[in-house]
């Protein structure tokens with residue numbers, strides 16, 4: 001198959017090649033082996049997909065909630081039927097270990113079931129009447145056509161977190177998955193939606209690269225909302241391209257991991273493995289900066305180093321803890337733009353800092369200061385940079401002031417930990433835990449707008465000037 005048939009674009013219920021006929025290669029990250037092809041869609045293909053989504057949207061929104069919910073359950077059943085195959089596809093395409101891939105596929109299926117229920121939940125409120133005799137209602141209505149651009153790190157569930165609620169509320173979708181993961185992030189979803197019998201045009205997939213397919217989708221006048229997950233700089237530029245439409249951006253940041261002087265150091269170091277090293281550190285909520293109070297700094301450094309050195313790096317199909325980085329470009333970014341310049345500025349390499357191909361050793365850097373990229377930049381690699389401070393106030397001041405998604409604080413005193421957590425700027429802070437266990441259950445349901453409805457309940461009394 002080379003970009004046609006079931007491996008092509010999915011537009012208006014049909015699988016087809018890109019209009020240009022161009023294809024790209026899908027690679028297994030651990031081996032570099034070609035495992036498939038994908039169509040390199042471009043602006044004319046995006047036009048076709050948006051037109052299909054536009055024309056399908058009114059009829060899709062007009063279906064009853066139980067009908068849409070039934071399609072979503074059918075979509076879930078199709079994914080569930082191929083669960084094992086999808087897990088292995090994710091392992092090959094993203095380079096994640098089996099547990100990561102299981103989580104990704106399982107979360108995606110659960111998201112569809114949750115959204116099937118969301119579709120039937122009350123969709124409005126009765127508001128206080130602003131005048132006697134009036135009935136004021138509000139209801140949620142679909143936005144219309146959603147353009148969805150997704151990254152490679154959790155390609156299936158980061159797509160599904162928008163696809164499922166988006167469809168549930170009566171929107172139609174054009175998905176542009178990342179070019180490094182076009183199968184698990186796009187093609188398999190198209191096949192499942194098709195097999196579940198979703199009406200043509202309701203869900204469309206245009207594979208391709210960012211400038212070729214993503215940009216025309218973001219700029220397209222036919223979308224009502226752009227939902228983008230990816231790098232901060234790219235997100236800011238696509239948001240400008242989508243100006244005038246609803247835009248939701250999920251970007252990256254430099255998350256902090258704060259260890260106070262009364263922390264359980266072993267617990268903190270174990271959580272650090274998850275926070276900074278799980279999936280090779282390539283998660284938007286990965287901890288970048290470890291800010292540690294001096295009293296426990298040496299014990300923490302020892303524990304983190306011991307644990308990092310025990311990790312086995314290799315092909316996810318072998319019994320390993322960490323797999324490969326996603327690409328040579330990503331490896332070079334981690335090594336040449338984060339680790340090397342931080343060492344040049346005086347950071348101390350405690351362990352790691354070496355690689356073979358895409359396999360990067362878990363790395364611990366000590367003596368890290370705020371002027372180093374290991375401190376200020378999103379790393380997206382298996383690196384633990386440690387910065388030592390003397391006081392809790394210093395730890396708080398040093399944490400704030402950077403783009404952050406999620407932080408952690410460690411303290412044996414829960415009240416103290418929560419007090420520090422409250423002073424950190426991130427959208428989410430955890431006390432004595434590495435990460436939120438982000439499930440489909442705590443995704444926010446969006447993709448609708450509020451519509452206010454006023455009803456005159458009693459005979460209308462208009463002012464004299466209006467009824468002359």
Ligand code: NAD
Nearest residue numbers: 150151152177178209210214215230231234250251252284
């Ligand atoms: P990326 O921004 O390079 O790519 C994301 C998507 O945008 C891809 O589909 C890509 O093809 C597309 N794209 C690239 N250039 C484009 C352009 N000019 N116009 C339109 N689309 C374009 O990001 P990535 O490397 O795939 O993912 C890693 C980044 O994503 C990290 O910064 C990470 O923090 C972030 N991320 C955030 C979340 C979150 O929920 N906040 C989740 C996962 C990843």
